[in-house]
Amino acid sequence: MELSLNTATVRKQWNLAHIIDGCARHGIRGISPWRDQVSAMGLSNAASAIKANNLTVTGLCRGGFFTANDWRDDNRRAIEEAHELRAQCLVLVVGGLPPGSKDLGGARNRVKEGIAAILPEARKAGVPLAIEPLHPMQAAERACVNTLEQALDICDALGDGIGIAVDVYHVWWDPKLEAQIRRAGKRVLAYHICDWLVPTRDLLNDRGMMGDGVIDLRLIRSWVQAAGYAGFQEVEIFSERWWSRDADEVLQICKERAA
Amino acid sequence: MELSLNTATVRKQWNLAHIIDGCARHGIRGISPWRDQVSAMGLSNAASAIKANNLTVTGLCRGGFFTANDWRDDNRRAIEEAHELRAQCLVLVVGGLPPGSKDLGGARNRVKEGIAAILPEARKAGVPLAIEPLHPMQAAERACVNTLEQALDICDALGDGIGIAVDVYHVWWDPKLEAQIRRAGKRVLAYHICDWLVPTRDLLNDRGMMGDGVIDLRLIRSWVQAAGYAGFQEVEIFSERWWSRDADEVLQICKERAA
Numbered sequence: 001m002e003l004s005l006n007t008a009t010v011r012k013q014w015n016l017a018h019i020i021d022g023c024a025r026h027g028i029r030g031i032s033p034w035r036d037q038v039s040a041m042g043l044s045n046a047a048s049a050i051k052a053n054n055l056t057v058t059g060l061c062r063g064g065f066f067t068a069n070d071w072r073d074d075n076r077r078a079i080e081e082a083h084e085l086r087a088q089c090l091v092l093v094v095g096g097l098p099p100g101s102k103d104l105g106g107a108r109n110r111v112k113e114g115i116a117a118i119l120p121e122a123r124k125a126g127v128p129l130a131i132e133p134l135h136p137m138q139a140a141e142r143a144c145v146n147t148l149e150q151a152l153d154i155c156d157a158l159g160d161g162i163g164i165a166v167d168v169y170h171v172w173w174d175p176k177l178e179a180q181i182r183r184a185g186k187r188v189l190a191y192h193i194c195d196w197l198v199p200t201r202d203l204l205n206d207r208g209m210m211g212d213g214v215i216d217l218r219l220i221r222s223w224v225q226a227a228g229y230a231g232f233q234e235v236e237i238f239s240e241r242w243w244s245r246d247a248d249e250v251l252q253i254c255k256e257r258a259a
Numbered sequence: 260m261e262l263s264l265n266t267a268t269v270r271k272q273w274n275l276a277h278i279i280d281g282c283a284r285h286g287i288r289g290i291s292p293w294r295d296q297v298s299a300m301g302l303s304n305a306a307s308a309i310k311a312n313n314l315t316v317t318g319l320c321r322g323g324f325f326t327a328n329d330w331r332d333d334n335r336r337a338i339e340e341a342h343e344l345r346a347q348c349l350v351l352v353v354g355g356l357p358p359g360s361k362d363l364g365g366a367r368n369r370v371k372e373g374i375a376a377i378l379p380e381a382r383k384a385g386v387p388l389a390i391e392p393l394h395p396m397q398a399a400e401r402a403c404v405n406t407l408e409q410a411l412d413i414c415d416a417l418g419d420g421i422g423i424a425v426d427v428y429h430v431w432w433d434p435k436l437e438a439q440i441r442r443a444g445k446r447v448l449a450y451h452i453c454d455w456l457v458p459t460r461d462l463l464n465d466r467g468m469m470g471d472g473v474i475d476l477r478l479i480r481s482w483v484q485a486a487g488y489a490g491f492q493e494v495e496i497f498s499e500r501w502w503s504r505d506a507d508e509v510l511q512i513c514k515e516r517a518a
Contacts, residue, residue, distance in 0.1 A: 097473055102474065103475065104431075104432070104473075104475065136394065136395050137394065137395070137459070139431075140455060140457045141457060141458065144432075146432055147434060149434075173363070173395040173399075173403075173405055175367070175405065175406060198399045198400055199400065200396070203396075203458075203459060214356055214399045215361065216362065216363065
């Protein structure tokens, strides 16, 4: 699989312009930028630089957060940006519980309705939506879609133009992982890699570099490929440890470990 | 529901003898001791004190860890102790990945085989086994059974004498929670309560007191009751914060919040 760099991986060392240069310099052919970085660089500048360097945009991070108040406008803008960047998908981190709420079922209904509401615009823009189930430890704060099965049930209900992003960090533990990847088939729109460290010291920013943890990446990759996915594998590491390292060194290690 | 105290809740303040006295003093009619505390007090002393105070032993924590080397002897002893204490069940924390392993499927097979191996002895001793699915964030280190569905699939395969422990902390996020509790029916052998804090600062020891987090405890309790569970609700809070408080105060607050 070809390698893509999710820009969060070196977001504390480099801005987006530096990251685009870095990808080109290291022979990394894919990139998946975060919208705050795109915004800081300027959308058309970012699109031009990515095109000039012939990088494939494997995803735009992120749309979603359907339990926030401004979800509709924000997702509309995200779809436009994904279109402008020619992103292969818009990744949806769907949002958790609204502040003060314990109504998880209600939040999940709002998410389904929100995705249904933006899907026609995404289809019109030619931007596939990729629901990314997040680890159950993020259910309250970031995403109340927490398994591939749950995400695929939503996809089944909504039809074309929507699929899933498989991030090993979020789903590696799932007893139904192989079965649900098989079920997903061509609806796997993105494949994200990193590793689960033992011990894990922080719920958000202690992800591991591939090979430093306990995830059987080769096995999961084989399942994703068997499902028909022929895209990039995208490195996405949120880690105070790796954010403190030299970014060129980080990219070099990503390439070695993803091989 | 009547209240039971899992002894881990005040394990840093009191030894088991103190906890038994505390339960009696506060009118808490159930107790669920950990084996290290039982061992420190002496098994027959613990059994006598519990009986003298007329406490129901809602569970013994814990058997399991089938991926460790001494699993067979350790589980045999756990069953004997549960029998001696007249525990309503032996809680199984099944164990995670063996050191250095990434073979999660293999670990899960070992767990199934281990449970099958000890079940005849548990039946003979009249000790129901309760598989406790642990939160997916514990899959590597403590338990590779991570959903009620997975636990119930094991129960289905093994027949009588085995069920599940439903701990809200581990399962509250599960999109299939209501359906799987319904499926479990009378196989719900224990019901553990606490709360999920936002933010959660530690993967093990940052559980919340009921009411301080985002779990809809009334809703989940209603599902457990609808499934036919008529036992105790057992407070189990691993928390540096609550371990630093006066234990009598902790028990008083547990009673108020569980009401």
